[in-house]
Amino acid sequence: MRAVAGLWRWRHNPLRRTTDLVEAWVALTAAVLLCLAVPLAGWAAGASANASLQQSVRAQQRERVPTVARVVRSADPAGERSAELAGEQRLRPAVVADWTAPDGSRRTGTVTTSREHARPGDMFPLYTDRTGRAVTPPMAAGTARAHALIAGLTVALLVALLIETARRTVVHRLVQRRYARLDRAWAQVGPDWGRTGTGS
Missing domain, CATH: 2.40.50 (OB fold (Dihydrolipoamide Acetyltransferase, E2P))
Known part of the structure; x- marks a missing residue:
């Protein structure tokens, strides 16, 4: 929600920098991915693990x-x-x-x-x-489901961590770029600071 509010705030603001808009879009993209990709990845991993483990359970029950x-x-x-x-x-x-x-x-x-x-x-x-x-x-079917649930949760957490790490990396680089631009602007204006209009 903060990402949407950030985008709205920066839409027509005269103080808006390009990096501000990029940061807001990155935050919105990360929020959407956290809401959609994380549950989907967890469900896919859990379902795949459950199918594989249930197959092993049936094989063990036949063989033992x-x-x-x-x-x-x-x-x-x-x-x-x-x-x-x-x-x-x-x-x-x-x-x-x-x-x-x-x-x-x-x-x-x-x-x-x-x-x-x-x-x-x-x-x-x-x-x-x-x-x-x-x-x-033989492994019980309930035990196999529990292992599959743990696998799904683990994958979901890893995907969430990956998304958040990527977001933080991008934001960190944007902040570094802002500071670099500020340093360059200050280097151009700084020597004349306080002497405006003196004719020097």
């Missing part, structure tokens, strides 16, 4: 098979854990478990479980690929 695993034993004795590994395993303990592969064969391996305390014989959900190898669960 849910099954149930049974804890055989802890993956390592408590005495052999490093401090870092122990901290990580407090959140997702590693256990040796067995499960049934999609082809019906029995598999055994070391996997992590979300259970805080996993004792031998405990059952927990597990995802495998088509060959029976343990894999992470």
Whole structure:
């Protein structure tokens, strides 16, 4: 709105300089771009990311098979854990478990479980690929949408930052040009300042 007011103010003002008019047009252009280009860029990036992520979600849901695993034993004795590994395993303990592969064969391996305390014989959900190898669960559709939303917002912010940086750069150069013209004008008038009409 200030850009429109600036354009109106400079339309018929006798003190208007060319740089004033250019600055007002730059401000108006930046305002229009901020209102139109930023949301459009954010929406386009978010929609593209969402389409790609939803395709990945569908592919993961086709390729990953849910099954149930049974804890055989802890993956390592408590005495052999490093401090870092122990901290990580407090959140997702590693256990040796067995499960049934999609082809019906029995598999055994070391996997992590979300259970805080996993004792031998405990059952927990597990995802495998088509060959029976343990894999992470497929991404949820809601998680994919959240990632796409973050991508869209990030692109929108970057485009807004780019527009504002360009506007500030142009305005800075216009101000430098004004100062340069003022310096040149002062250099021509300055030596005779105060001696007008003395005949010198």
